Amino acid sequence: MRPLLVGCALAAVLHLVFAAWGEYFFLETRRAFQVNFTAGALIGLVLGLLSPRLAGRDAREASRAMALLAVPGLLWMAAVASHVGVFFPALERGLDKVFGSWMLWLYGFALAGALLVEWRARHRTKK
Numbered sequence: 001m002r003p004l005l006v007g008c009a010l011a012a013v014l015h016l017v018f019a020a021w022g023e024y025f026f027l028e029t030r031r032a033f034q035v036n037f038t039a040g041a042l043i044g045l046v047l048g049l050l051s052p053r054l055a056g057r058d059a060r061e062a063s064r065a066m067a068l069l070a071v072p073g074l075l076w077m078a079a080v081a082s083h084v085g086v087f088f089p090a091l092e093r094g095l096d097k098v099f100g101s102w103m104l105w106l107y108g109f110a111l112a113g114a115l116l117v118e119w120r121a122r123h124r125t126k127k
Contacts, residue, residue, distance in 0.1 A: 007073055008073075015080065037102065044106040048110040049105075054069060062121065064114050067114075070107045078100070
């Protein structure tokens, strides 16, 4: 149950960040776009690397832990992305695809980080 609760908390934090600073996040320049997606990748990777600790699981279960952490956020953000103008009135409605892509990018890198942790943990136990 802990990973799902932590996942809900993470989704809430992401939602609040976009509610407060979303208009500064989605700037219309190429550099801002690159910085945002690089930041999403780094945040996701760190999240994935920390997933066993956040979920209270063994490192050999990191991918499962990250999957459980990601489910609430993916479901929540899918609903938010389909109604960006309702949840984030300060943002342009056309940013739904950028917001959804950024969330998939973040959670994709989180899963990749968790797979790396799990692979390393399993590799260490074989020696």
